[in-house]
Amino acid sequence: MNTNLKISNVTKIYPGCVANDNVSLEFNSGKIYALLGENGAGKSTLVKILSGVIIPDEGEIYLNKNNLKLNSPLDAKKNDIGMVFQHFNLFETLSVFENLIIDSDEQRESLREKIDTIMKKYNFSIDLDIPVLNLSAGQKQKVEIIRCLIRSPKVLIMDEPTSVLTEQETSELFLSLKKFSEEGILIIYITHKLKEVMQLCDEVAVMRRGKLVSVSEIKNENIESLANKMVGQNLKTIKKKKAKTSSDQLIKITNLNFTSEDPFETNLMDINFSVNRGECLGIAGISGNGQSELFQVLSGEIISEKNSIEFNNNYIGDLSPQERREFLMAFSPEDRLEQAAIPQMKIFENVALNNFKSSNFFNNGLINENKIKEHSKKIISDFNVNTNNIELKSQFLSGGNLQKLIIGRELITSPDLLICFNPTWGLDVGAINYIHETLIKINEQNKSIILISTDTDELLKLSDKISVIHKGKLSKIMNAEEVTSEKLGILMGGAN
Amino acid sequence: MIKIIKRDQPSRAIFFFTPVLAIFLTLVAGGLIFFILGFKPFEALKFFFIVPIADKYGFSELLLKATPLCLIAIGLSFCFKSNNWNIGAEGQLTFGAIVSGGVALLFYEQEGFYILPIVILAGAIGGMLYASIPAILKTYFNTNEILVSLMLVYVSKLILDYLVVGPWSNPEGFNFPETRQFSDSAKLPLLFEGLRIHAGIFLALAAVVISWFVFYKTYLGFQMKVSGFSLKTARYAGYKGKKMIILVFLISGACAGLAGVGEITGPIGQLHREISPDYGFTAIIVAFLGRLHPVGIIFASLVVAITYLGAETAQIFMQIPKYTGQVFQGMILFFLLASDYLLFFKIKFIGSKK
Ligand SMILES: Nc1ncnc2c1ncn2[C@@H]1O[C@H](COP(=O)(O)OP(=O)(O)OP(=O)(O)O)[C@@H](O)[C@H]1O
Ligand SMILES: [Mg+2]
Numbered sequence: 001m002n003t004n005l006k007i008s009n010v011t012k013i014y015p016g017c018v019a020n021d022n023v024s025l026e027f028n029s030g031k032i033y034a035l036l037g038e039n040g041a042g043k044s045t046l047v048k049i050l051s052g053v054i055i056p057d058e059g060e061i062y063l064n065k066n067n068l069k070l071n072s073p074l075d076a077k078k079n080d081i082g083m084v085f086q087h088f089n090l091f092e093t094l095s096v097f098e099n100l101i102i103d104s105d106e107q108r109e110s111l112r113e114k115i116d117t118i119m120k121k122y123n124f125s126i127d128l129d130i131p132v133l134n135l136s137a138g139q140k141q142k143v144e145i146i147r148c149l150i151r152s153p154k155v156l157i158m159d160e161p162t163s164v165l166t167e168q169e170t171s172e173l174f175l176s177l178k179k180f181s182e183e184g185i186l187i188i189y190i191t192h193k194l195k196e197v198m199q200l201c202d203e204v205a206v207m208r209r210g211k212l213v214s215v216s217e218i219k220n221e222n223i224e225s226l227a228n229k230m231v232g233q234n235l236k237t238i239k240k241k242k243a244k245t246s247s248d249q250l251i252k253i254t255n256l257n258f259t260s261e262d263p264f265e266t267n268l269m270d271i272n273f274s275v276n277r278g279e280c281l282g283i284a285g286i287s288g289n290g291q292s293e294l295f296q297v298l299s300g301e302i303i304s305e306k307n308s309i310e311f312n313n314n315y316i317g318d319l320s321p322q323e324r325r326e327f328l329m330a331f332s333p334e335d336r337l338e339q340a341a342i343p344q345m346k347i348f349e350n351v352a353l354n355n356f357k358s359s360n361f362f363n364n365g366l367i368n369e370n371k372i373k374e375h376s377k378k379i380i381s382d383f384n385v386n387t388n389n390i391e392l393k394s395q396f397l398s399g400g401n402l403q404k405l406i407i408g409r410e411l412i413t414s415p416d417l418l419i420c421f422n423p424t425w426g427l428d429v430g431a432i433n434y435i436h437e438t439l440i441k442i443n444e445q446n447k448s449i450i451l452i453s454t455d456t457d458e459l460l461k462l463s464d465k466i467s468v469i470h471k472g473k474l475s476k477i478m479n480a481e482e483v484t485s486e487k488l489g490i491l492m493g494g495a496n
Numbered sequence: 497m498i499k500i501i502k503r504d505q506p507s508r509a510i511f512f513f514t515p516v517l518a519i520f521l522t523l524v525a526g527g528l529i530f531f532i533l534g535f536k537p538f539e540a541l542k543f544f545f546i547v548p549i550a551d552k553y554g555f556s557e558l559l560l561k562a563t564p565l566c567l568i569a570i571g572l573s574f575c576f577k578s579n580n581w582n583i584g585a586e587g588q589l590t591f592g593a594i595v596s597g598g599v600a601l602l603f604y605e606q607e608g609f610y611i612l613p614i615v616i617l618a619g620a621i622g623g624m625l626y627a628s629i630p631a632i633l634k635t636y637f638n639t640n641e642i643l644v645s646l647m648l649v650y651v652s653k654l655i656l657d658y659l660v661v662g663p664w665s666n667p668e669g670f671n672f673p674e675t676r677q678f679s680d681s682a683k684l685p686l687l688f689e690g691l692r693i694h695a696g697i698f699l700a701l702a703a704v705v706i707s708w709f710v711f712y713k714t715y716l717g718f719q720m721k722v723s724g725f726s727l728k729t730a731r732y733a734g735y736k737g738k739k740m741i742i743l744v745f746l747i748s749g750a751c752a753g754l755a756g757v758g759e760i761t762g763p764i765g766q767l768h769r770e771i772s773p774d775y776g777f778t779a780i781i782v783a784f785l786g787r788l789h790p791v792g793i794i795f796a797s798l799v800v801a802i803t804y805l806g807a808e809t810a811q812i813f814m815q816i817p818k819y820t821g822q823v824f825q826g827m828i829l830f831f832l833l834a835s836d837y838l839l840f841f842k843i844k845f846i847g848s849k850k
Contacts, residue, residue, distance in 0.1 A: 300734065301732055320736070322734025335728075338729070339728045342725045345725065365714050365715045367718055
C-alpha cells in the first residue's frame with residue numbers, strides 16, 4: 001500500500017504576514033521527510049493545514065489523488081492523517097486509557113485489545129491505568145503517538161517532537177518512527193535540530209518566509225549546507241573566549257533546601273554554589289530533576305530563607321521576583337506560553353511583565369503606555385522578532401519569535417545576573433546563534449549568567465563552570481574545560 | 497449547507513455582539529414559552545418588556561432596580577477579572593445593609609447633614625468586612641472562595657432575620673419583623689417628587705467611572721488582567737498575589753455593601769426581612785452579560801432590571817408567577833454562554849455546490 005500526499009499551491013495569508021506562499025510539495029510513503037525553516041517560516045502553519053486545524057486561503061491537498069477538504073481536525077483524522085503537536089494535548093488527571101479512547105467511538109474492550117497490540121508491536125511499555133500526570137515527557141508523547149496509531153494513519157506528522165525529550169527518549173522515538181516508516185506510514189517531521197535530520201530523515205524540504213526554497217535528499221546534504229539553506233547565508237561558528245577568571249563574587253547560594261507539598265515536584269536538597277562576575281554557570285540535567293524548582297527559588301517565585309541567597313552582599317532569599325529585579329537580576333523561564341508570557345495579551349503588554357523601576361513602565365500606579373511601546377519596539381528591532389506590530393497578540397508569534405521577545409525583554413535591561421532556563425528551546429539555528437552571541441557578550445561585559453539547560457552542547461559552549469542536577473541535588477561544580485559531554489551524560493544519569 | 501469553521505482569532509466585534517444575540521435569543525425562547533403556556537407571545541413579551549417602562553414611573557423603577565445591579569456587578573468584575581470567584585455579593589449586600597442600618601438606627605431621632613455620609617460609609621465597611629472573610633480564608637488557609645462566600649450569604653440573612661425580629665425590631669411595631677423608620681437625615685434623597693429613584697444612582701455611576709479608570713489605566717488593573725489570564729505568570733512577574741486577592745474582595749464587598757445601603761436608605765427607610773430580591777446573585781449574570789466592561793455592565797444592568805419589572809407586571813396582568821423573571825435571567829445567562837461559541841467558531845452558509 002503506497003501513500004502519496006500532495007500539497008498543491010497552498011497559500012495562507014495573515015494580516016501583515018504571508019505564512020504560506022504558494023507552497024507545493026509531494027510526499028511518498030516509505031520515506032521520512034524533514035521540514036526545516038527559520039522561526040516563523042511557516043512550517044507549523046503548513047502542517048496545521050494538513051491536519052485540518054487551519055484552513056488555507058488557496059490551494060488543494062491530495063491524498064492518493066483524492067482531493068481532500070479538511071475543514072476540521074476531525075476531517076483529517078477521518079482521512080487517516082495523524083498529528084502530534086509540539087505541546088501535549090492530554091488530560092493530566094485522566095488515565096492513559098481514558099485519554100486514548102476519548103475521541104474514539106469504538107467499544108472499550110476492542111480498543112484496549114487494539115492498544116495492547118500496538119504497544120507490543122512497537123515495544124511501548126506504559127501502564128494504561130495510571131493518570132497521565134505521572135508520566136514522563138517521553139511517555140506522554142508515546143501516548144499521543146498511540147492515539148494516532150489507533151486510527152492506523154497513513155500519514156503521521158510531528159511538530160518539534162523532541163524538544164522535551166531526553167536523549168534516550170529521542171533515540172527510542174527514532175527507532176519507532178523508522179519502524180512506522182517501514183510499515184508504510186508516511187512521516188513528516190519538523191525540527192530545528194539538524195543533527196536529528198541527518199540521523200533520521202531521507203528527504204528534506206526547507207521553507208523560508210512562507211516559501212518553499214528547496215527539496216533535496218539527505219545523502220546530498222550535511223549540517224552546514226542545511227543551515228545555509230535555512231538562513232540563506234553561512235552561519236559563523238561562535239566560540240567563547242576564555243574569560244579572565246574574576247574572583248569578584250556576585251551571587252552565593254548556601255544550604256538551600258526546598259520541600260514541596262506537591263508530590264509531582266522535586267525537592268531541592270542542600271544546594272550550594274556561587275557565581276562570580278563575568279561568569280556563566282551551567283546547570284545540566286535531564287528535565288524533571290529539579291530544574292524548574294531551582295529556577296523558581298532563584299527567581300523568587302518560591303521564597304526561601306533570607307540567608308540562603310546572597311546577592312551582591314545583600315541577603316535576598318525572602319524577596320519576591322519584583323524586588324529581586326531591583327537588584328538587577330533578570331529571569332527567563334522555560335515555559336513561554338504559561339509562565340513567561342500571556343499569549344492572549346498583546347506584545348507590548350507582555351513586555352510590561354518585566355517591570356524594573358528604572359524602565360518607568362508604571363508611574364504612581366498609572367500605566368505609561370508610550371514608554372512601554374517605545375521599549376517594545378526597541379526589543380523587536382534589537383532581537384529580530386519578525387513582526388513590526390507591537391499590538392499583535394503574542395499567541396500569533398511563532399514559537400521561536402516569542403522566545404526572542406522574552407529573552408530580549410530580559411536582556412534589554414542589561415541586568416547584572418541573568419538566570420535562564422532552556423533559553424534556545426525551539427529556536428532556529430540562526431536565532432540560537434544570535435542568543436548565544438548575546439549571552440557571551442553579557443559575560444564579556446562582566447555580567448553573570450546562570451544557565452539551566454537540558455542541551456549539553458549549549459552548556460559546553462557557553463559555560464565557564466558546570467554542575468549537574470539530579471533528583472534535586474547538585475553535583476560538585478566543575479570547570480568547563482575538564483568536562484566532556486560523555487561525563488555530563490553519566491552524571492545526569494545519577495552516577496557519581 | 498451550514499459549515500462551522502474555527503476562527504483564526506476571536507473577533508472583538510463578536511465579543512460585544514454575542515451578548516446582544518443572547519438577549520435576542522432569550523426573547524425568542526421567552527415568546528415560545530409564553531406561547532406554550534397559552535398566551536399570545538408578542539403581547540406577553542410586550543407586558544414583560546415594554547409596558548413596565550412605558551411611563552415616567554416605570555422608567556424610574558427601572559433605574560431603581562438597575563442601580564444595585566450595576567453597582568454590585570462593577571464590584572464583582574474586579575474579582576472576576578483577577579480570577580477570584582466571589583459568589584457571595586448577596587451576603588455582602590446584606591451585611592452592609594445591617595451595619596449601615598444599625599448606624600442609622602443609632603441616629604433615629606437626630607437630624608444632621610453628617611448622618612448620611614456616616615451611614616453610607618458604614619455600609620461600605622460592612623460589605624468589606626464581610627467580603628474579607630472569604631478573602632482571608634482563601635489567602636491564608638487555601639479555602640475555596642466560591643463555597644465560603646456562598647455559604648456566608650445564608651449566614652448574613654439569618655443574622656438579619658434575628659435582628660429585625662429580635663433586638664432591633666420596632667418597639668412600636670406590633671411585632672412586625674422590621675425596624676424603626678430611619679430619620680430623614682439618614683436617607684438617600686429622592687431625585688424627583690413622586691418617583692422612587694434616589695441618589696444611590698450617583699454611587700453606581702461613580703463606580704462605573706472609577707472602575708473604567710482602574711481597569712484600563714492603572715498598574716493595579718494591569719496586574720488584575722495578568723492574574724486573570726495566568727496566576728503562574730503573575731507570580732513570575734512578582735505581583736503580590738495575596739494583597740491583590742484581598743484588595744479585589746474588599747472593593748467588591750464595598751460595592752455590594754453600598755448597594756445594600758441604597759436598598760434600605762432609599763424609598764424604604766428601614767431594615768426588614770427581605771431587603772434584596774437576590775440582587776447579589778443576579779449581578780453575577782449582569783457582570784458577565786456586560787463582559788466585565790464598565791460600559792457593558794451599564795447596559796446589562798438595565799436589561800436585567802427589566803426582567804424584575806416585567807415579572808411583576810406579568811404577575812398582575814397575566815397571572816403568571818413572578819418567578820418567570822428568574823427564568824428569563826437564567827435564559828440570558830444560558831444563551832450568553834451558548835453564543836460564546838461564536839467567539840471561537842464562525843458559521844458559514846455555503847450555497848449548494850455542484
Ligand atoms: N493568527 C495569526 N495572525 C497573524 N500572524 C500569524 C498568525 N498565526 C501565525 N502567524 C504568523 O505566521 C508565520 C508563520 O508561523 P508558523 O507558526 O507557521 O512558523 P514556524 O515555521 O512553525 O516557526 P517556529 O519554528 O518558530 O515554530 C509567523 O510569522 C507567525 O507570526
Ligand atoms: Mg512552529
